[in-house]
Amino acid sequence: MKKIKHFSVSQKVLLLFFVSIIFSILFSFLFIHFLYKELYIRSVKERLIFEGKQTAAHFHYGSLSEDIKEKIEWYNLISPYEVIAVDQLDELHQHFPYQIDYKHLISQEDEKKLSSGQYVVKEGYVHELDRKIVGAIFPLTHEQNLIGFIYIYIPLAEIPEVFSKGIPILILFGLIFFVLIYFVITYSIHSIFRSLRTIQTIAKEISRGNFSKRVPIQTSDDIGELASAFNKMTESLEKQDERKKEFLSNVAHELRTPLTYIGGYTQILLDEAYSSKEEAKNHLLLINKETTRMQKLINDLLQLNELENKDMTLEAEPIAFSQLILDSLELFAPALKKRNISIKTDLDDEIIIMGDMNRLHQVFCNVIDNAIKYSFENGMINIALYQKEKRAVVIVRDNGIGIPKKELDRIGERFYRTDKSRSRETGGTGLGLSIVKQIVALHNGTMKIESEEGQGTSVILSFPIVE
Template sequence: MKIKQLSLNQKVLSLLIISVVMAIIFSFLFIHFLYKDLYIRSIKESLIYQGEQTAAHFHYGSLNHEIKERIFWYNVISPYEVVVVDKLDELDQFFPYKINYEDLISKEDEKQLRDGKYVMKEGYVKEFQRNIVGAIFPLGNQEELIGFIYIYVPLAEIPEVFRKGIPILVIAGALFFLFLYFGIRYFLKTIFKPLREMQAFSKEVGRGNFSKRVSITSSDEIGELAMAFNKMAQSLEQEEENKKEFLANVAHELRTPLTYIGGYSQILLDEIYHSPEELKKHLHLIQKETKRMQKLINDLMELNKLEDKNFKLTKEPIVLSQLILDSLELFQTSLKQRNIKLVMHLDDELIIYGDHSRLKQVFYNVVDNAIKYSYQNSQINISSYQDGSFAIVAIQDYGIGIPANDLNRIGERFYRTDKSRSRKTGGTGLGLSIVKEIMLLHDGKMDIKSEEGKGTLLLLSFPIVE
């Protein structure tokens, strides 16, 4: 059987009820403490004091009629009931009641009295219908006992003791609970409004709607929670937009090569060609577009791997100049084909800490871009130098450059400044995105400065090994 969970509102109300019950229990215990520990204790102390003072005046002679008259007169003017007798047996005549349904004097009490010590008597008396507190004191000297005095007083009930205080407690309690009620009501309204909004909004988020926001009416923890919720919604909305843009870009990138492949494949199936050379040309185009799709998929997988939080680099100390030279060996053919001169000024003393294969991938991508977008018969300058605690690698080409409006978007997935030219060069718009991710993993950064028609300067910054 599934147990129904309480809502937050019900939990708060339950907490309020428990608090009220605990307050009532505490008040009862506190009043009981005042009654038992303070009121009764003060009565006992007063009885003992009065009894000892009275007994101190009768330590000689006998209890004559005059002395008894004085004691009886004291009985009239004092709040206590006072009984004086010559013998213990006579107490039953003046106090013929049982305390807690037991005899007034036990054998143990009698022994204690004859030893000159007083005896406290406390308990319920049926005839009075209430508790009493009393004490029996022996009268006499060290040689003999001349009598006994019994002082007792019926105890007032709790309502009687606190007759004046109870109305004050009732009024104060009523005001307190009214204040508590309106305070909790306002508190619940303040808290649950944004929470209800978040509850409703979370359902919208579950349906894929990230456009709504929770109203922030306070700066407390609930306000901070609402702010965090709005940031989360904004992040999810951005992620959703990026996802849609990513899917649209992938679809766009795949549509053209698939169209080429489908079209030329149909030509070959229908044998609509006139010579073996034309057949070979069609097959070459199909192969080219297939490689293009393979590169796109490989770049996407590579970028996804680099963005994975669990991805780890294999870092080691690397001589930066040697890494650059090793990377440039792959471009000797491309440089010759386009008659591009490569000028290098490298600092052999610079050592960085990083993943050799990944950094080689960085230089491959940036140099490949520099060659592709340079004019023929032009020049590319590559230099490395130290700037503070960073090693800087500068790659300067003198090619088509990048429009100023596009500079801020360089490094975004699939972003290309010239889509038609990128198709000719085989670019996917992911190369610099991969470079950017690898640089971040090495605590470095990539900066680009460019002027359209004059070339591009790309700067790579790496922390130096001290």
Template structure:
């Protein structure tokens, strides 16, 4: 049943239970004061007075004068005092039963014969009160000469605390009033933001990520609210990126499929004027098919890297030679755009990694720099050691990239050429793959752009990486 209750109801039950236990504790505490303090003090006083009175008559006689003195004490004392020669007379002066039992039983007689006192406590029906008393033996020269019975009717617990009850009621009422104000404030302070969070979570579950909860609190609830706002913002951004991703992949697929479909139809219907034109159609179909294959391969490759499903083939790499081999692949591209290549390479650098993957890093970054370089510009390439890292930098004199676009470089399908020029733009996955390869090698990827100096991509890879440190 508790599982079906809301959090507020559970806390209310806990609160009411706590108040109930507080009241119960107060009752037992008052009862303790009554039984342990009030009754014990009465009993100690009776025993003290009884022993003191009985001790005055040791080895004497219980004559009329002594009895008169004791009776006079009875008048001035708050206790009832009875003096008798023998226990049989005691019943005529105190003809009541205590707890429905005789005042003195055989065990009491034996105790008194030994010279010890006995205490008697219980309810007397005729008096409608509890009494507390004690019987003390009086010793004479030849043995016991009499008995003193001192008793006092006990006040009820409400009588004992009669003067304290109004104060207890006032203090208790004030306590519960203050407790009510505190609980009410805490209730509103705790559950109102939780209710707002509940509403917002429902909206988020329905796909609405735009709403936020305003809060200035720094406690746990405030931190939870801020975390939820951050989560909503993150989900909203992810939703926008997902829509953009879907739009991008549709765009990337639509164009080559349109070409393939159109030219296939033209070839099927023989809508061409010469064999050369038909050959160009086939060449275009082949080119767009390769483009589709590359798109699918890059997506699968990126997915494997991001989910750590790709197994790297670690080995020592002469990274300078790997860079030179990669640069040889771009001689024609550099020549076509009349680009100059300026390089500074420290040839003794050795790192540990997967050579195929690291060549992919070099290829994608250099290819990207060439594509976005101005005609006749210069490509600057550096490879050097810096703080136990191999630092690879590629700088091109190309289009300036603003800060907002720089933050998004490396996202799937993101390209800085918003027009998506097919002569420059690939699939928009190249730098995404670069960032993931660098990540799995324990390196870092950084990019800056300046309107005067150009755009620089900086990649840092651990200079020396042993098998124990990261070989997979």
């Protein structure tokens, strides 16, 4: 199938410009025609009727004498108008033997109007004169008696004659105007589309995976705003690309270590390179531990991907917040006892929130689990729940190893762990707080972490309450 060639945006703008010029010229001619018809012809007609009335008013004699007709001949010499005076209407055809618009000069209806003392206006094209004329026939009366008729008329000038001086000036200034407009628009198009062409070029680079280039912002108009938005988008894509590469690198790293362990110890078992059954069993336990860790990593990734899905929905219900926290704590009784860690709670039993019970249970299990793992033995964990400005605030504070200040901003990123060796011992994947962060956000909540190295960490969560 043959590909249809489309106009570029700049070509469309130029086409629009030329179409505008054509319509402007068309409008100019229509406007000139309007001036000719509505102003020139109307003014000529008004002046002619005025002259006709004035002339007719002078004939107050009993009849049209030869002397009067001579005066009319003299008037024709000095006036732009042609005046014909006759005793009878039939004589008028002898002096003006032409048709107007191919019709007789006087119709029966015209005769009736003239007989009643009214004047008749005649306007139209005369073939013999090759132009339009405007005329009027006036009845002459003396003491209520009809003594004759005056026909006064004037040939109309053509449009070029009327505007003979104005049209050349109009054309000259019109050409100058359109040339100037053409250069202004051409420059504007070049200026506008320069940024768009740059955006197009950089967009192609982005499609190839190069996010380093930016569009120079030279104006503060819509194009400048577009360039700024494009740069922000490019920066966002660059960050996402960096995060994707980091994510893939982290996944590869996280899987490489357990796979190395599993591969190495499996080979030992296959080669029977162990000294006792107990050593072989330890190798199997290590393989099982690393397999479990990989399963947890994959499950966490799938869960995080599900939480980040825009179509993710929560099964919200009213929840007694303090009871949810206490139920979560019960699961950690053995771990607390093993490390001899005390729990101190200060919970407001009347706070109710709307949320997904299972998801929020997951949040507190993760936060409490971290508090236990990173607390010193014989330490204490404080959990407080209170209401502040229509929000439920939960603070889980431990007195453990803490987090360096320079790393606080990265807490909650995928795979980020402040102590990788310790996380490996505890089975952490670096995804727990990322999952917590997403669940909290889905509940219109907030998460904040405050910590001081060697002094402990506070995880502060807030959710809207049910009033």
